[in-house]
Amino acid sequence: MSRIQATxxxxxxxxxxxxxxxxxxxDPHPKxxxxxxxxxxxxxxxxxxxxxxFSDPMADGPVIQRAAERALAHHVSxxxxxxxxxxxxxxDDKTPIIFMGYANPVEAMGQAAFAQRAREAGVDGVLTVxxxxxxxxxxxxxxxxxxxxxxxLLSPTTExxxxxxxxxxxxxxxxxxxxxGVTGSQNLDIAEVSAKVQSIRGQTxxxxxxxxxxxxxxxxxxxxDVAEAVVxxxxxxxxxxxxxxxxxxxxxxxxxxxxxxxxxx
Numbered sequence: 001m002s003r004i005q006a007t008x009x010x011x012x013x014x015x016x017x018x019x020x021x022x023x024x025x026x027d028p029h030p031k032x033x034x035x036x037x038x039x040x041x042x043x044x045x046x047x048x049x050x051x052x053x054f055s056d057p058m059a060d061g062p063v064i065q066r067a068a069e070r071a072l073a074h075h076v077s078x079x080x081x082x083x084x085x086x087x088x089x090x091x092d093d094k095t096p097i098i099f100m101g102y103a104n105p106v107e108a109m110g111q112a113a114f115a116q117r118a119r120e121a122g123v124d125g126v127l128t129v130x131x132x133x134x135x136x137x138x139x140x141x142x143x144x145x146x147x148x149x150x151x152x153l154l155s156p157t158t159e160x161x162x163x164x165x166x167x168x169x170x171x172x173x174x175x176x177x178x179x180x181g182v183t184g185s186q187n188l189d190i191a192e193v194s195a196k197v198q199s200i201r202g203q204t205x206x207x208x209x210x211x212x213x214x215x216x217x218x219x220x221x222x223x224x225d226v227a228e229a230v231v232x233x234x235x236x237x238x239x240x241x242x243x244x245x246x247x248x249x250x251x252x253x254x255x256x257x258x259x260x261x262x263x264x265x
Contacts, residue, residue: 003096003124004149004172007046008207008228017224017263019044020209021256022100022233024051024064025081026071028240033084036252041095043253044260049231052081052101059129063234078105082121089122098125098151111139119146125172127151133166140169153177156196167204173229174206178213188213194226217262224263232259
């Protein structure tokens with residue numbers, strides 16, 4: 001059982017939902033990333049979605065694009081991100097880490113090398129936005145061979161037949177994009193999200209995480225009522241943008257604690 005699967009199982013036994021904050025590795029500075037990761041966990045995060053900075057993040061809105069630009073200004077590479085995970089694992093061997101990124105850095109490293117190095121560093125799941133599920137079976141097999149969970153996005157417009165094809169390849173959980181558009185782009189229609197989540201649940205036993213539109217404690221609570229995990233990204237990055245080096249960890253910790261309280265029963 002992977003760390004992701006074990007975490008969901010433990011939360012289910014407690015009638016609780018997973019809180020998964022997203023941060024971009026290297027933002028606002030590479031020296032802060034591991035400390036931010038630990039602060040998020042200590043404040044109530046169950047897993048961490050760690051973005052690999054990329055120059056053309058097509059699924060991300062302007063907030064997360066700026067985070068990638070800040071990280072790239074410090075020349076943060078995929079190898080650097082793997083080193084950050086390895087450092088995090090020195091004192092935390094329990095919290096699942098999910099890589100979120102794009103195909104180019106993976107292809108530059110090589111799929112097999114990436115899968116091996118990610119497993120050795122302590123990564124648990126991989127979400128690669130622009131690998132079409134119809135064309136990445138070999139990559140999925142490489143990930144699973146290294147005991148990494150391939151995570152896939154499902155959108156409001158994903159047809160049931162394609163949902164079935166995707167969930168048969170997925171492991172760990174599936175990530176439902178709660179709105180049409182990029183990260184942080186508009187408000188949630190929770191009734192629509194609930195209906196879609198219920199439809200997906202009819203096609204898979206995997207936990208369902210919802211993200212791309214969670215802005216605050218109210219929307220986090222609404223999502224937690226219908227899904228197994230709440231993913232929050234742009235709001236976390238906004239907190240980083242608005243913080244100074246002196247109050248960065250305190251501000252992120254307070255936000256995480258507020259979200260934790262909101263989604264707990």
